[in-house]
Amino acid sequence: MIFGVILAGGIGSRMGNVEKPKQFLTVGEKPIIIHTIEKFYVNDSFEKLIVLCPAQWVSHTKNLVKKYLKDEDRIVVIEGGSTRNETIMNSIRYIEENYTLDDDTIIVTHDSVRPFVTYRIIEDNIRYALEYGACDTVIPATDTIVESDDSNIIASVPDRSKMYQGQTPQSFKAKKLKDMYNALTEEEKEILTDAAKIFVIKGEPVYLVEGEVFNIKITYPYDLRVAETLIEGDK
Ligand SMILES: Nc1ccn([C@@H]2O[C@H](COP(=O)(O)OP(=O)(O)OP(=O)(O)O)[C@@H](O)[C@H]2O)c(=O)n1
Numbered sequence: 001m002i003f004g005v006i007l008a009g010g011i012g013s014r015m016g017n018v019e020k021p022k023q024f025l026t027v028g029e030k031p032i033i034i035h036t037i038e039k040f041y042v043n044d045s046f047e048k049l050i051v052l053c054p055a056q057w058v059s060h061t062k063n064l065v066k067k068y069l070k071d072e073d074r075i076v077v078i079e080g081g082s083t084r085n086e087t088i089m090n091s092i093r094y095i096e097e098n099y100t101l102d103d104d105t106i107i108v109t110h111d112s113v114r115p116f117v118t119y120r121i122i123e124d125n126i127r128y129a130l131e132y133g134a135c136d137t138v139i140p141a142t143d144t145i146v147e148s149d150d151s152n153i154i155a156s157v158p159d160r161s162k163m164y165q166g167q168t169p170q171s172f173k174a175k176k177l178k179d180m181y182n183a184l185t186e187e188e189k190e191i192l193t194d195a196a197k198i199f200v201i202k203g204e205p206v207y208l209v210e211g212e213v214f215n216i217k218i219t220y221p222y223d224l225r226v227a228e229t230l231i232e233g234d235k
């Protein structure tokens with residue numbers, strides 16, 4: 001079985017003092033999270049779309065799903081976790097409790113604040129996860145990447161031709177992801193900013209899926225202006 005996992009468990013602190021987490025802000029007359037869910041909703045490969053949000057926003061999210069999407073049976077809204085990867089683990093726990101978690105269970109995990117993901121990117125994630133067990137959506141780095149150990153002096157300037165920027169979806173064999181995550185130390189979990197690194201730390205291959213420059217993550221107020229422009233372009 002293949003599940004869409006929409007990660008909306010964050011509070012959007014870098015968006016500044018807004019009355020609600022950024023995934024619920026409106027862009028192009030609809031909440032960002034609805035734009036994102038719609039991109040998965042049109043793909044028939046998913047058994048279920050699992051949307052995970054902060055506990056105090058679950059009923060709000062359920063109301064949004066009811067308002068904007070017809071077939072509510074395809075979507076379940078549950079509570080996210082204390083970290084992005086704990087949110088993913090909550091989605092796997094839901095699958096274990098309501099379906100079967102086995103070697104054929106695939107999850108396509110996606111940031112709820114990346115509303116411009118495309119059907120092709122999602123399809124490629126499904127295909128690669130089925131074939132290889134783990135994949136990460138990326139784009140080639142456009143800026144030169146600089147590494148510093150002390151935020152003061154350059155430690156290295158890696159070869160840009162080998163550098164990529166991670167996006168989402170990140171898609172996995174769910175059972176393998178859960179087993180490897182549970183085998184990590186607390187220190188290893190602390191440094192994670194995504195899920196693909198769980199495989200990488202354990203020396204397991206993660207295949208690259210070609211992303212799109214416009215598959216942005218809405219993080220700062222500036223990104224909202226970019227998103228409005230992109231939405232205008234979609235019309
Ligand atoms: N415990 C968490 C933390 C983050 N996310 C999700 O992971 C995605 C990308 O993370 P990020 O952009 O960092 O979102 P926030 O954590 O909400 O933002 P900030 O770091 O500015 O607070 C978002 O869709 C966010 O909702 C999640 O599902 N569960």
Ligand SMILES: O=P(O)(O)OC[C@@H](O)[C@@H](O)[C@@H](O)CO
Pocket residue numbers: 084111165166167168193194217219
């Ligand atoms: O740094 P942030 O916590 O905003 O992002 C966490 C993840 O969403 C991010 O690592 C993936 O989108 C891949 O870039």
